[in-house]
Amino acid sequence: QAPRAGGSLNLIVNPEPPGINLGLAKLGPSSFVGSKIYEGLISLTPKLEPIPRLAQSWTISPDGKVYTFKLRPGVKWHDGKPFTSADVLFSFKDYLPVTFARTKLIMEQVASIVAPDDLTVVFTLKQPYPAFMYIFEVVGGTIMPKHLYEGVTDYRTTQVNNTIVGTGPFKMGEWRRGSFIKLVKNTDYWEKGKPHLDNLFFHIVPDAVGRSIAFESGKVDAIRAGDVENFEIARLAAAPGVSLTKAGWEFLQPVGFLNMNLRNKPLGDLRFRQAIAHAIDRNFIIKNIFSTFGEPVHGAFPPGYAFRDASVETKYPYDPARAKALLDEMGLKPGADGTRVSLRLLPLPYGETWQRLAEYTRERLNAVGIKTTIVATDVPGWFSRASSGDFDLAYNFVYLLGDPAIGVSQTYLSTNQLNRGTAANIDGYVNKEVDALLIKAEQETNKAERAKLYSQLQKTLSRELPILWTHQMIMPTVYRTKVKNLITTGQGMNENFADVWLDK
């Protein structure tokens, strides 16, 4: 079927992003909108293989240290200026390291970046880093227009950031704050004949019920995972002319888990953590709290993730009796009211589902004699408590970002503990062997060797249980069937939508 040109696609962005300058704002909503305007050097297939975007082709030296990108010729910024290797240099050397901590961290591995000509960029690493390619997708490696920033010193706070100029298939149209963001077709897009759509509208609806009504009443054509509560998905998807897909989250791959503060007694005791693991029914969580959108996990590497080795994992099935036995064994006898020990649980303040998960956990833990109090906070309070280690238990989730070197290491490295964000090792897990494995595996270019290292890592982690992994989050996207090519790559809804078109 040949794509049909024209039409507007109506989407929901929630919450309203603080800004859509993707170089600066990397949060979910900003990426969702910004990824239509800005581009990276590459994109990723569902199997996470790189696809050319601003880079037409690339080569990696055999020792894994030199990455040479050939850029696409004839690409123009939305303001008509030509896109060149200088922009790439500017983005990775100057801009992103200031605005985005992850890029800054990874750039520390880079020895030099040079541009031999207008259409070539060469990155030379200090040591091999096989995950390097992943930093070039649009969100992590947003290419910013150098010409706008001439003379600017502070990239993070300059007002130039409010000028939205990218190379993507859509241009900034109108942003009526609190109502909608409108993007319009970039008629000068480098891929001739694309994009198919004329306009993109991102509706802003702060209330969850309002969002599901927005979809149901036909005002919007697609909703992303998290826009409505999971239990609404089945009903919405059942309507005629509506489809559901679970694809498009291959790169982000979120995993939910329970952080346990190992610094606090008795959480430092492995038996106690195991008891907690046995006290919770992952299947119940997936079925009743996440409305079947999830898969149980028993280790740091969920199904489908690179280098996963399920065979080495220690499993902790739901078994309250076993949990009690472990607690007894530790000498934590129940008191008169059945309480063995009291803990504080920090729920993730991201909507009712996570709150219910906390309530469920509290009930299950209470049932085995671990008296749990929910310490409610708002989002900033949560960030502040979690990242400073002020909790006993805390629900959390992270994006695994394609490669363990980027997505996993941060959570277990003993050198990356407090006040470094919530994806860090806030539990205070210290294991020299794990540290060594992580660092070694990050630089290992041989895939088989690397797999072996990670296999070892998974074994240790699942045995020591520094974190209680609960489930891999399955992220449903519900959309009207008339929307074609909505999700085609591993970037999912963060793809640039050049290929999307509307059927009659």
Added chain:
Amino acid sequence: MKDLLSRLLRQPAGIAGATMLAFIMLVAVGAHWLYPGDPWSMVADPNLPPFSPGYPFGTDMLGRDVAAGVAHGARVSLLIGFVATLVAVSVGTVLGAVAGYHGGWVDDSIMRFTEIFQTIPGFLLALLMVAIFGPSMYSIVGAIGVISWPSVARLVRAEFLSLRTRDFVKAAVLGGQSDLRIVFRQILPNTLSPIVVAASLMMATAILLESAISFLGLGDRSMISWGFMIGAGRTTLLQSWWLSAIPGAAIFVTVLGLNFLGDALNHALSPRRRGHS
């Protein structure tokens, strides 16, 4: 007192209000007996609709009994309403009394202070305070109290301003009574009826405020209150309407009851009772 009660119950609004509140109170008191155990415990299949056998109000997403939640929630909601009102009324009464009795610069400064709190949009202030101290029963009660006292203070002040010029106060001064005694023994008892009326209405407002705070996701997750139930259940409005409709109805009945009672009290206590009833 007996007289007041009989006057109260002579009005349809009084009867209606008293009946509604008595019923709710009965449920609140009897919650432990009606639904022993923890209302949070997951006792049945999730999402049972109302009138399921054994679960007249159905169950929620985790299989908790909604009826048990409503019964136990009555305790918490009434408590929050009551304590918040108590806080507001005590603070407001003391400040209003001092301002109204003393007059002059004391009155002026207290009224300026009150004005400040009336100028800040109350609900936003409440949200801010709940966010600061973390969502808990105490912070919610405190926040509601803080935004409610100014109206009590104004009311009490106005009463005091008019009462302090009354001759019986002069008589007390001539009898050598101290200011403190005059305020508390002579004037305050006479302001009781408007305060009681205001308190009954304020309690209704407090219950509504708590539910609004919960709606915005700042409720206390360790106490089951109606506000929490609505807040937690509202996203399921299209799916399992009863999760928010039933506690909503409970709030409705209580607030309506309190309002009826407040009206009836107002009527029963007002001196110009002749004519319209």
Added chain:
Amino acid sequence: MDRFLFFGRRCFKAVLVILCVIAINFALIRAAPGDPATILAGEAGAVDAGFVERIRQDYGLDKPVPVQLLTYMKQLLSFELGNSYRENRPVKDIVLEKLPATLLLTLSAFVFSVAVGVSLGIAAARRAGTWFDTLITAGSLVFFAMPLFWIGLLAIVFFSMKLGWFPPYGMSTVGADLTGWAAIMDVAHHLIMPAVTLGLFYVAIYTRVTRAAALEVMDQDFVKTARAKGVPEGRVWRSHILRNSVLPVITFISLQAGHILGGSVLIETVFAWPGIGRLAFDALFQRDYNLLLAVFFVSSVMVVIFNLIADLLYSLADPRIELQT
């Protein structure tokens, strides 16, 4: 002349009150756990050491709170409200962008509730003691007793989903690109549900106040005098009872100004109305200090202006009132 002086004094006092409001809010906001830096860091997921400190320095958050307050006040004196940490734009722009929506919403709600409330109150008082009176008083209470957001949600489900009469959310039809009259009608169409929902809550209040006031006025001698003059009943109500009954309503209005702004937080959330109520709520959860302070500032100013207008109205409606501060 009197009015001019009155204005001068009122404004002077209002400025003091607002400065206090700001100081209180400033202290409160800073007492909240977490600051813009933790949020930025938290959202960035992974950060390096020192990142948070650097942001704090950038925003001057590392200084003691009193110093920060002083700096802020100085800024304020030159009508400078600072930049939003999050959006990295002047908060003035952000607030001004959303203020009209809130003004439109609250004023419509307000006009609706006063108009309906006063009419119902007078109607009830006129037939005091009858079933009609009971019906009105009890009926208006129904909406008073339901949580505001709950009425809103039900209204959306019923009037938008089931009947399709009104758009379920937003302030205008997205992507319709309407201009002129059509655009105004479009906004009006979107406005009806939120404004009525917000207003319904206050209808009960105004109904009661008006009814009580009218009952009181009804008994007064001058009403008898009017009747003894042979003034027709309709005119007795209009120019004697009504005019005197609205006085307490006006007093109440000024007391309600702060409330109605608070109510708009809920309504703006439920109906996706792009106003400053919701903005404040978001700013609070992002610890966007400057933005939040600006919203508090603007809404306090609004309340003050509202009170001022109410006082002026009062002094116009009641010649006995000498303008006092």
Added chain:
Amino acid sequence: MSKEPLLSIRTLCVALPPGGDREFAVEDVSLDVRAGQTVCVVGESGSGKSVMANAVMRLLPERTLRVTGGEIALEGENLLALDAESLRRMRGARMGMIFQEPMTALNPVMTVGDQIDEVLMVHGQQDAKVRERRVVELMTEMSLPTPETLRHRYPFQLSGGQRQRVVIAIAMALEPRLLIADEPTTALDVTTQAQILALIKRLQATHGIGVLFITHDFGVVADIADHVVVMQHGKVVESGEATQVLRQPVHPYTRRLIDAVPRMRDAVGSAEASSPLLSIEQVSKSYRSRGLGLFGGKSRTLALDEVSLVIGEGETVGLIGESGSGKTTLGQCVMRLLDVDSGRILFQGQPVHEWHGRQLKALRPQIQMIFQDPFASLNPRHKVGRIVTENAILCGVEKTEADRRMREVLKVVGLDESVVNRYPHEFSGGQRQRIGIARALVMQPRLIVADEAVSALDVSVQQQVLGLLREVRDRLGLAMLFITHDLRVASQICDRIAVMHKGRIVETGTVQAISRAPAHPYTRSLFEAMPGQAWERDVEEAERLLV
């Protein structure tokens, strides 16, 4: 005079709602008002005077007060049978009414001109110019000063007398045949009252209207009535020509009422000198009231202007003067409820105006007060026992001693001991005033200040309380500062009177001496305005002849 009555009321009955103290507010009342005649209706409070008047205007609240029988005819037309519209046309045009309170009888938010204008307009005068001319004309006729500007004022900007004139202007605007006046002068002071009465008389003479005049003041009746109707408990107990009823009352109730009217000739004054108990020396007092202006420019009212007065042991001094002359202020300075600005107050030679704190507390029991409004002066939440003894106990009197005193005092004021467990609202006005007196007496004071202590009471009750005060005073040898605006009342109890005018004491002396030869022009006008003087002289004459 024509034979046909203008207004004819026949066997009128108005039922009270169930649960009232009697079945009918007005029962079997019949009376006639003829053109050019003034019919006065007298009777104690609650006797049904107002209800009757409102029944004529058909202004009774229909739900609570229903006319159950009888007829009311105006110029032969049955008012009770009229439909709403015809009734409306009738009101204002053919019958007008004046109410007691001039403040509340006018719409506070409408200019007085508009209010007069309205009556013209609703009765069909569409031409605004014509109406305007008529408004000015009417106001001039009512002797209102500068009608052109005055008509744009609001009621609160007018004095009581002026307001009442406006009300009369409204009632007279369409020259009705019948004017009903329900206590039109009770709220006014004597001089203003005299003016208003003169005005009504003049209108009646020039327009030949019939006036139904309700009052409880026999002085007023004597001055204006052609015909008198006496009401008690809703019934007419006596009715007849004014001279007849006033001189030879037949019904015992009428006689009682007339006897209760205080008379100047009973004046008890004595100028005996005794040692001074209280000396007020050159006391000044001003009130600050906050004015407008950016920083609150203050304005001052000088309420007391270098006032001097001496009260001897056991002496009663009356303080007389029109409203606002500073009487209350002086009383409050004496009682130390207010601080004086300058001057001295000596009590038993002690400079009490300087006292504060403990010293003042010790002084308190010695000077006590009896208040004007007996209800407002008793805490409605306290039982009588507590009200009477509380202050004494707080001043250090033993509980048992206080109780003993209370019993004694209650006997003195003529109250049963059983009252101690009741609340103030369970008593009549006269009883309440006795409770107030008992409270003062329990403290065993040396001086009592009575501020309008009998003004709020009915004439008959007034007489009782005055008698009681006289008795108590004589028995206990108390000194008294008796504040009143009623010369007749003052004459009943005061040894001397002091006349206050605009913050100054303009004259002092015994009542007899002053009334015979008032020195100050203000005092003279005060005496002249006193209603019913002719009648009093006549009565005295008659009595002298009898003897």
